[in-house]
Amino acid sequence: MSDNSRCVIATRESPLALWQAEHVKALLENRYEGMAVELLGMTTKGDQILDKTLSKIGGKGLFVVELEETMRKGKADIAVHSLKDVPMELSEGFVLGAVSEREDPRDAFVSPKYASLDEMPDGAVVGTASLRRELMIRSHYPKLVVKPVRGNVGTRLRKLDEGQFDALIMASAGLKRLGFGDRIRAVIDASVSLPSPGQGALGIEVREGDEKTLSLVSFINSPEVRACTAAEREVSRSLGGSCQVPLAAYAVPESDGRIWLRAMVGNHHTGEAVFAEARGPMESPLDVAAEVLEALRAKGAERILKEVLGS
Numbered sequence: 001m002s003d004n005s006r007c008v009i010a011t012r013e014s015p016l017a018l019w020q021a022e023h024v025k026a027l028l029e030n031r032y033e034g035m036a037v038e039l040l041g042m043t044t045k046g047d048q049i050l051d052k053t054l055s056k057i058g059g060k061g062l063f064v065v066e067l068e069e070t071m072r073k074g075k076a077d078i079a080v081h082s083l084k085d086v087p088m089e090l091s092e093g094f095v096l097g098a099v100s101e102r103e104d105p106r107d108a109f110v111s112p113k114y115a116s117l118d119e120m121p122d123g124a125v126v127g128t129a130s131l132r133r134e135l136m137i138r139s140h141y142p143k144l145v146v147k148p149v150r151g152n153v154g155t156r157l158r159k160l161d162e163g164q165f166d167a168l169i170m171a172s173a174g175l176k177r178l179g180f181g182d183r184i185r186a187v188i189d190a191s192v193s194l195p196s197p198g199q200g201a202l203g204i205e206v207r208e209g210d211e212k213t214l215s216l217v218s219f220i221n222s223p224e225v226r227a228c229t230a231a232e233r234e235v236s237r238s239l240g241g242s243c244q245v246p247l248a249a250y251a252v253p254e255s256d257g258r259i260w261l262r263a264m265v266g267n268h269h270t271g272e273a274v275f276a277e278a279r280g281p282m283e284s285p286l287d288v289a290a291e292v293l294e295a296l297r298a299k300g301a302e303r304i305l306k307e308v309l310g311s
């Protein structure tokens with residue numbers, strides 16, 4: 001749009017996506033008095049596929065392509081995404097105009113029956129659609145049973161309450177945003193369940209070269225979160241990041257201006273996992289990622305990837 005008085009946000013129509021778009025709408029309206037911000041809701045391919053786990057469908061950008069097309073046509077100015085769902089390489093002609101402050105990036109344990117993973121008896125059933133979480137359970141709690149669960153946050157909770165699972169592992173961020181924070185029985189420490197690249201942050205996608213919109217949204221950007229998630233996403237990008245491989249990457253800012261990046265790649269069939277970590281200046285997140293990648297590769301990351309993708 002050519003003026004500062006209007007901004008159209010393209011968004012998926014899941015409750016979480018709408019919450020996130022409304023959140024950015026409110027940020028914009030508070031910042032720019034009199035600005036009219038509209039949401040343009042749309043259904044993506046990822047939303048239509050409900051019968052399979054996402055890891056089996058694969059495909060990059062299942063949740064973003066339609067939103068990009070709408071921006072390309074000029075029908076919307078920005079798209080708001082969970083950064084976790086944004087492909088490591090954006091489509092040609094798009095950039096991340098801002099990366100927001102992070103909600104709690106850790107995974108959460110949700111169960112009507114048990115207070116934590118440690119309390120679950122052998123054979124109890126945990127629902128998750130994420131290979132990363134599946135691997136975490138297999139390696140730390142080998143006697144639990146992992147079953148796939150699909151659907152948006154509310155649907156998953158309903159399936160849990162119906163008794164299809166004894167517990168779910170979900171992102172704390174999504175639960176808190178939707179007002180289900182009270183369903184969290186335990187937050188799982190990053191040393192047990194290392195989060196996914198970008199988990200808990202929002203990414204604001206903008207057309208490359210749309211300077212007006214880029215400057216409009218720049219106040220939403222958190223330089224610290226941007227640096228941390230850039231390092232996390234680089235690990236995933238370099239390893240061919242897709243939902244078909246259990247992969248974690250999580251960086252935190254430290255008091256000395258450096259970031260601490262930890263990453264993991266593994267095989268959810270065998271339970272094998274390799275970890276690496278590095279610290280480095282916030283100004284050069286890609287160098288920190290490069291150090292972690294080198295260490296992961298030295299520990300066999302490429303072989304593990306091949307084994308997972310070949311099986």
Ligand SMILES: NCc1[nH]cc(CCC(=O)O)c1CC(=O)O
Nearest residue numbers: 082084170171173174199200201
């Ligand atoms: N993959 C789906 C998805 N994408 C973003 C979130 C939650 C919010 C976030 O991590 O920012 C979720 C749900 C979940 O993993 O439980």
